[in-house]
Amino acid sequence: MKVLTSPIAQPDATASTTLTIAGVSELVILRYFETLNEGAFQATGHLFAADGEMQPPFEQAVVGVDAIAAYLQAEAKGFNLLPRQGVVKLLDGDCTEVQVVGKVQTTLFSVNVSWLFVLNPEKKLLLAKIKLLASPQELLSLRS
Template sequence: MTALLELNAEQLLEELPQLLNESQISETISAYFAALNAEAYADIVALFAADGMLFPPFEDAVVGPKAISHYLQAEAVGMRAIPATYQLIRTNNSTNEQRVLVRGSVQLPLFNVNVAWDFCLTVSGKIKSVRVNLLASLEELVKFRSQ
């Protein structure tokens, strides 16, 4: 069974001794958002494992550093991510991976939208995958499209 925990330093140090340590998780995820907001896409790509995957909303997986860099340069310009909450999602220890769910919002030039980022991190702290989910109703998305 998967357990959700609010990600704070005290809990994380108690809950993750055998996988990623608190500083690896914090550094990787903080670096991801800092680079995204700075439009430093090469820095984002460096955080991914060689076979890393980005799952954008409503699109197929973008696999590998070159494809991720190309996608971000085409789609993420002008985007500002604002993470608000972090949750550690325990996974089976045999996978040697750790999932962290981050909720927040993204500011775009014409609108803001609530988003959840589901990170899967390797034991070395690299991003194996990040799944980006829009937390908006269909009506809200249609309204954004017509603006």
């Protein structure tokens, strides 16, 4: 008896998307927000390069596809990311920097956020750095 196995589907960073972010047309960035909002954390992780890095606010960097997916599974459930606008800049070495601002909503709070992404020439995420744009009082209220 022959058992057929199918590989885990990899997200297509070039697939069309319905999400729009003013100033940003990089499909991998649009897919990042879509997959996170769908709770498809494995798919989000696969948007990163093998040594890609996510830098969440107030925490150590998370490195690697599987580690990023596991982190998102544990920490990002129920998040609704609402990117508004961004700026794309070409860097040396055919890399691309994308800065996006918007909000993150959870069942408990809403906070302004900025995301800094660096894409390699293959359009994989090398870096996703997340920064909360809140006053100290707003940040303290999130802890209670």
